[in-house]
Amino acid sequence: MSKEALYGKTLSELKACVKELGLPAFTSKQIADWLYKKHVTTIDDMTNLSKKARLMLNEQFEVGLVPPQSFQESVDGTKKYLFQTNNHQFIEAAYLPEDNRNTLCISSQVGCKMGCLFCMTARQGFQKNLTTNEILNQIASLPERETLSNVVYMGMGEPMDNIDNVLKSLEIITSEWGYAWSPRRINVSTIGVIPAMRRFIEESEAHLAISLHSPFNEERKQLMPIENVYTAEKMIEALKDYDFGRQRRISFEYIMFKGVNDSAQHVKGLLQLLDGIKCRVNLIHFHPIPNSPLEGSDYKTMEYFRDKLSQKGITTTIRKSRGEDIYAACGLLSTKKLIQEDTDKDF
Template identity: 55%
Template sequence: MEKEHLLGKTWEELQAVVAEAGMPRFAARQMAAWLYDKRVTDLAEMTNLSLRHRDQLSQRYDVGRSLPMQSQRSVDGTIKYLFRVGDNDFVETVYIPDRDRATLCVSSQVGCKMNCSFCMTGKQGFRRNLTSAEIINQILSVEHSDQLTNLVFMGMGEPFDNLDEVMKALTILTADWGFAWSPKRITVSTIGHLAGIRRFLDESHCHLAVSLHSPYPAERLQIMPVEKAFHMDDILELLRQYDFSHQRRLSFEYILFSGFNDDLVHADALARRLRGLDCRVNLIRFHAIPGANLKSSDPRSMEAFRDRLNHHGVTATIRASRGEDIFAACGMLSTAEKERK
């Protein structure tokens, strides 16, 4: 029988494990410290638990750690990792060093249901949700794990389509008994899942990023079928109900496609859409993927778009393109491995 993982369990769940095993209540805090502070990989390393209790736990549980099966290193220092999850599924995790910052981009699903036309992960279709253990394992099992300064849920999958497990992971990351990270170190990206946004903003203080990619709903629908379910107008109306002026940051992701959404008319329309929201816009250059007719915007157009937004009072920056020599687009490495298998 496959063992249950202790990694990814919340404080309450660890207390339940301890109670069921007949262990003293303080053992839950000891286990949390071993898992999330000392970052052990085996139950035998939890040496302040009695040998009897460790043996008892090992009959049903393991820690749940696993190393990536392969990695690719870019000339710019970016490292893309491939993790096996389950028997024949794979997810990607990307380490991005940048001067005094070290950011890890993690996945939340195997594949994705959203089928955005510019996304390789969407072309895989949906396989399954990752567990909180599989999410946390990505963070603990890459090189330089202890040097991370920031975390972004922008890898494979839609985080709010796996809301319960993602929220569990966020709790573990920010709780004093877990990683004790400041929520300001974490950003979660969404296509605009309304119920997910609402719960996330009510229960978390982490930053939020929303994928927009056009100021026009009909045009957005052409590249993001999810516009049918989660209308741009409804997303913006919901966001206007929350205060983003202090601890939490709101940003919009906007991939620029040549001849589609990268002219100044679009920039003006986007500024009108976002008027009154305390936010920023991250402009992203498109990494071409097989089967997509969209093309990358040229640097001059991207700079003009950025400058136009800034002129309108909307803070806009161009995200540096990283890892272009190592399957830069998310989902390409896992697709290649799946096809090889």
Template identity: 55%
Template sequence: MDKVNDAVTGCKRPLLGMTLPELEAVVKEAGLRPFAAKQMARRLYVGRAKNIDEMTELPKSARQWLAERYTIGRSAPKLESRSADGTVKYLFATRGEGVDYLTHGEGGRDVEAVYIPDKDRATLCVSSQAGCRMGCRFCMTGRQGYHGDLSSAGIINQILSIPESESLTNIVFMGMGEPMDNVAEVLKAVEVLTAPWGLAWSPRRITVSSIGKLDGLRRLLDETKVHVAISVHSPFPSEREGLMPVERAYPAYKVMEAMKKYDFAHQRRLSAEYIMWKGVNDDMRHAEALARLLRGVDCRVNLIRFHAIPGFDGEPSDKDVMERFRDRLNSLGVITTIRASRGEDIEAACGMLSGEKSAEL
């Protein structure tokens, strides 16, 4: 059941996150003329309305009717943590202030988004789920288990409700959860971000990360032009399975075979994300096997330093080892960079997001 529409929760349905056809259905229900849907969309996404009374293009009677049945769906972050490097981590409730942002799952945990300023770029890393089903051993989100899917309202709220919202240049779906495990709501959020009636962003400002869940990934690639990042972390199946149980269902070689059918040379980019552990996956044998895995795919590699989490016995690779690994891949024709680590001191770096238990527990 779609819990956003579940009267048992006592929450009104949020207008935030709705696509134009969904707003058109609301307008029809309200007895308004069809063009009112675009007026509502403009107020929601360009005007960034926080309450229905701000939709002054609509008659007062229509605003009253809407307010009885719907809410805008904006909710400010509960907490923020600021890093010495300028990174900011925001904690958002999945339920509260009359809004339920979960479409599936029992809840019980809030979600985090991370704002990363870097010279002329301002990136927000957003979450698509509370927790995660994928069970990656090195990831704090995966270790907490699955608590629910975020609605498109819950995703868009992260983007519109941080103080730096209007200065954002990029969005990455690399926060809590596996986006392709919640692909319908992620696609709605991407539509809101890129449609002319929404925020009208170029899809090249958006990157969606995945462990390679192919059914959802194919939908994303067929229906959008956003950039895609695939978590690999080892080119050897048995090693990858030990780190990422999803290797059994979605082997990396099958994922990369599927990627060969798509054009990543022009409007969008494909990258392989590769966390590096000392003595585990950072030698030349791994570099050469990774190059073979990516052969025939227009794909670049991002090397990521491991960030220690409780309960996982692993150490980050040394800087010089990562540089040699990078140089070897580049010599083999694979464009490779080392991603700068940001926000580790506030547990906002890659693999460290966990949210916190909600008051409902």
């Protein structure tokens, strides 16, 4: 029987573990230190714990870090790592080195339930929520871990659909007893699952990136089924309930589709929708996926769009595309090939 992973437990969960084993309370802080500051891979490496404590811990637990199975490297230096989860499913994480920052894009689910028309991850359906251990393992087991300056939850899955584990992972990354990172080094994306988004805003300090892709209800419904339930309009209303302060950032991600959402009407619609929200907009070039009815807007249109929004006071940038040749770019992560077909379908 496999042992329970210690990596991914919050300090209060570690306290509960050591209490149950009858170990001194301070052991939990020592374990957190070994896990999240020194990133040891075995309990035996926790050398300031008594031999008895290590023995007891070893009987029930393991550290639970798993190295990536493989990686691919893009011509632009982006690396895409493949990790196996506890139940033999797979996720991807993309490492994006730049001159002055190195970002890791991590997954929060195996697959995704949200079914966005333009997304490769959606094509594989939903397999499972990642545990906190599996979310953090993508950071902890990354060969370039020490070089990381930023983490973005923009890989496979909808983070707000796995909000408990996402919040726990953020607690570990940002707590003094954990990685002790500033929450400003972290950006979490969502398509706008409003109740969980509210929890995220209230219970964490990390930046928020919202996948918008259209300001118009009927059109957004065609691109993103979530719009049937949680509309962009309601999402904006919810955001207006909060004071984000000067440091915390809200950004809107906007993939530009030729002839669909790239007109002057859309600029106007965005300006109306985002009125009163202090935010920035990131325009993203669409990376075509097989059999997609969508095409990316050309760069001239994207520049026009950027300039029009900028002129009206919304900081707008065109996001540089990274790792397209290895399917590591935005919306392209997928481990569908590694999934066994479910023959017991109802459709």
